[in-house]
Amino acid sequence: MSEAEYKKKITISDVADALGVSKTTVSRAISGKGRIGTDTRLKVLNYITEHHYKPNFIARGLAQSKTFNIALVLPGDYYLTELPFFQNCMLGISQAAGKKDYDVIISMVTPNDNSQLERVINNHKVDGVILSRTLVQDAPLELLKQKNVPYVAIGSTEDRTVVQIDNDHVGACKELTSLLLMQGIRKTALLGGNRNHIVTQKRFQGYQEAFHEMNLSMDEATVYFDVEETYVIEKIVEDLLDQRIECVFCMDDYICMHVISCLRRKNVKIPQDIKVASFYNSQMLKNNIPGITSLQFNNCELGMAACNTLLNMLNGEMVTQRTLLGYDVILKESTQMKH
Amino acid sequence: MSEAEYKKKITISDVADALGVSKTTVSRAISGKGRIGTDTRLKVLNYITEHHYKPNFIARGLAQSKTFNIALVLPGDYYLTELPFFQNCMLGISQAAGKKDYDVIISMVTPNDNSQLERVINNHKVDGVILSRTLVQDAPLELLKQKNVPYVAIGSTEDRTVVQIDNDHVGACKELTSLLLMQGIRKTALLGGNRNHIVTQKRFQGYQEAFHEMNLSMDEATVYFDVEETYVIEKIVEDLLDQRIECVFCMDDYICMHVISCLRRKNVKIPQDIKVASFYNSQMLKNNIPGITSLQFNNCELGMAACNTLLNMLNGEMVTQRTLLGYDVILKESTQMKH
DNA sequence: CTGAAAGCGCTTACAG
């Protein structure tokens, strides 16, 4: 029967019997732990590949008090624009995990419900946890601390007890800003998202540092936060035009997209009349005409790095408390000076 | 030590010893299977809640040859616009699974790589699988059939051997189209996505059926498929205006958003000059002014339904081969007739 | 109604 087909699996005992050795030997050949003769090992290894033996990770897990699963905590409340970030992280995480025979269990939390995470921990279904974003007040993080579960966080936090992996937002934003300042641009504006998101603060910091380093003064009045609604952007863009801003920096592509469409409607030309740069580079802007200068992060790599860090922790290795990943600066038409 | 804290768990033997009964009895009290005295059962049940005993699902799984995991197959190659759909499905799935103490393992596949799915199956880490979309040529689906793993598919397919759960795209598109035809609108256009996606075909079918039922003829020339690039939309919109189309139906919000922005740029007023309706209702359009008439599906419910169906299958229950979920029609300003 | 025992498929001291 078909059902039976799927269930029928060859076990370590089958292999042992077929080869006339003990289960112990087979186990050792597979795990590579313990002393074992080269020929015996090869004999076993050959047999299992030929017969498509696959170890039962559930059983192995029970014996070793491990699950070979990690949990990925994903927000059930998200902004549309954050989705590609999470998706790419997830891809990287599951690839890195799979490479070491770990699987990724998803656990969705909302601001007032982390029961899913609690369940997965109480049921001992995972060996460790990856937090996919950091918040100022982070309930899932507190839960993990309290339950003493190994975990890492994607994102940054001031809490030095948290192992964190993040894109180098400060460095990236600083570099892009510097580049444009060096072109001679002086009157700039910054449009940012939620000011309570740590990432918003980091990006702002990079923007500031660029001015500092060149001994230029930054105009606080042209820095806008919590830019989330369309009509707000509309209003701000009018402001910017009134003030004859030369270049507007957008903290994410959602903001940038709306800025662009506002400018287009008003028949303001990019880059002739105003320059535009984004601190992010998603599919959303990729095909825009003119091309939009932006930063680019590899979030799949970010996920991989986070996963590998966690797996190393579980392995008892020492890990660095904060890992920052690189970025690319993509210069396109939207910030070109007239020649 | 902290590490130890997390590992230390009370087992069924601890409970048995403390209560002076056998492990068998404790197991029976918890599972509810097998004969057991009411007082004994209550005694055990009380003890375990008081002492926060949590069964070890790994051990239970090994004993029952189950994993209490299901895999969710997610495409690693996706359109930005599909993300909210997957995210909402995932939310529903993980909620429904959690309610029955199942967990969800993600497995990302691309057109030329389903190694992740293969691994999770070969390693026997899951009891069943949910496919999150159906394709015309579906490699993951073939793999599941071949490996004889229980599975369900979110989406539709002609393959009657596949248990499928889907939104009622045909019914929904038919209803919205009918509603507008009944308002007296006659010259319509349809802008659709990839014609190889089954969902595209379903939506077109509903559109057609509406005309049929009212004995109206539908103009094939104003039906566009594979509308994916911005410049294509631009071109089509000009066509539509030339032909004095009264109402344009968009198959998804991405298309719709671009149509709207095209019209805006050309200073064509909605709904005075042309009416617009979308067969989807995402965050993307939610706050548009004017409000856009659209269909609305509950993809979280869809995920729940899919998960519950799979869990029922695993339980040996009979399940219906195709489940269609309901929808809402949201009438807004974009399709209002002048009074 | 209750329990002793074997078993799920692996790992790992301990002996040899």
Add this chain to the structure above:
DNA sequence: CTGAAAGCGCTTACAG
């Protein structure tokens, strides 16, 4: 270098 045995934490015929 190899193996017999106990154990991971549960379930489930089989007896009583």
